[in-house]
Amino acid sequence: MAKLKMPNVWAELCKKIFFVFFAAITNAIALNNFLIPAKVYGAGLNGVSQLLSSFLYDFNHIRISTGMLIMLFNIPIALLGWYKVGRDFTLFSFLTVALMSFFSIVLPVQEVTNDPIMNAIVGGVISGVGVGFALKYGFSTGGMDIVSMVLAKTTGRSIGSLMFGINFIIISAAGFIYGWEYALYTLLSIYVLTKVVDTIHTSHQKVTAMIVTQHAPAMTAAIREKLIRGITLLPAKGGYTGSDSTVLMVVVTRYELYDLEQAVRETDPTAFVNILQTNRVIGEFWDSDRQKIHREESKKI
Known part of the structure; x- marks a missing residue:
C-alpha cells in the first residue's frame, strides 16, 4: 500500500485563522462605517449592543462603545456554544468576537454615505458575508449565530430564517425608541444579511x-x-x-x-x-x- 501524503495541518489552521480575522473586520466595518452612523441596527447581539449603546448615550449621556457591549453579551452565549455546539467551534467563535470587539473600538465610526437605504443594504451585505464565511469554515461571529446554530440543528430550519425571527425584537425596539423609519431600515438590513448568510452557508440542508x-x-x-x-x-x-x-x-x-x-x-x-x-x-x-x-x-x- 502506498504511503499516504498527509495534508499540511498548519495550512488549514492558517486558513481558518484568516477567516476569523476576515469575519471580525468585515463585521466591524459594517458596524462603524454603515450601520452605526445611520442608526441602522444589525442582527443579533450586535444590534442589541448598538441599540443599548445609542440609548445610554442619547438619553443618559453614558458612553459605552458597541464593541465593549458585544464582548460582554457574548460571554454567556459562549458557554451555550461550548456545551451545545462544540469546543473548537466555540473557541474560534469567541476569538472572532474578541477581534470584532477590538476592531469596533479601534476603527473610527465614520459615515461613508448619508443615504440610510444604502447604509442598510451595504452594511447588511458586508456583515452577511462575514457571518456566512465564518459558518462555512466551522465557527461563527458569536451572539445569535450560536443560538441559531443550536436551533437549526434541532429544528431543521435555516439559520437565516431563525436569525430573522430572533431579530424581530430588535426591529421593534428600534422603531419604538427612534421611530419606525429606522425600524424599516433595520428590517431591510437584517433581511439582506439573512439572504447573504443562506446563500453562503445553509447548514440545515x-x-x-x-x-x-x-x-x-x-x-x-x-x-x-x-x-x-x-x-x-x-x-x-x-x-x-x-x-x-x-x-x-x-x-x-x-x-x-x-x-x-x-x-x-x-x-x-x-x-x-x-x-x-x-x-x-x-x-x-x-x-x-x-x-x-x-x-x-x-x-x-
Whole structure:
C-alpha cells in the first residue's frame, strides 16, 4: 500500500485563522462605517449592543462603545456554544468576537454615505458575508449565530430564517425608541444579511458525499472519529486504470461538511469526492442532541 501524503495541518489552521480575522473586520466595518452612523441596527447581539449603546448615550449621556457591549453579551452565549455546539467551534467563535470587539473600538465610526437605504443594504451585505464565511469554515461571529446554530440543528430550519425571527425584537425596539423609519431600515438590513448568510452557508440542508478511495478502512475510521453518521461501502473499479477501489456514501448536513472534508484530506488527499444535494432523507438521521447522547454512552463503555 502506498504511503499516504498527509495534508499540511498548519495550512488549514492558517486558513481558518484568516477567516476569523476576515469575519471580525468585515463585521466591524459594517458596524462603524454603515450601520452605526445611520442608526441602522444589525442582527443579533450586535444590534442589541448598538441599540443599548445609542440609548445610554442619547438619553443618559453614558458612553459605552458597541464593541465593549458585544464582548460582554457574548460571554454567556459562549458557554451555550461550548456545551451545545462544540469546543473548537466555540473557541474560534469567541476569538472572532474578541477581534470584532477590538476592531469596533479601534476603527473610527465614520459615515461613508448619508443615504440610510444604502447604509442598510451595504452594511447588511458586508456583515452577511462575514457571518456566512465564518459558518462555512466551522465557527461563527458569536451572539445569535450560536443560538441559531443550536436551533437549526434541532429544528431543521435555516439559520437565516431563525436569525430573522430572533431579530424581530430588535426591529421593534428600534422603531419604538427612534421611530419606525429606522425600524424599516433595520428590517431591510437584517433581511439582506439573512439572504447573504443562506446563500453562503445553509447548514440545515443535507448533502450526500460519494468518496472514491483505495484506503476504505482508514477513511471509514477517520469519518467515524469526526462524525456520527452511517457509512455505506460500495465496491468499485476504475474505468481507466482498472484498479479496485471503494466508494463510501455518507449523508451529512452542510454544517458537518467541513469536518467530513477534513477527514478525507487527512486520510487520503488523492480521494475523489462528489458532493450531491440531498432533497429528502427517509429513515434515521440523528440530530445533534442524539449524537451527543451517543458520544456520552460510548465513553462509558
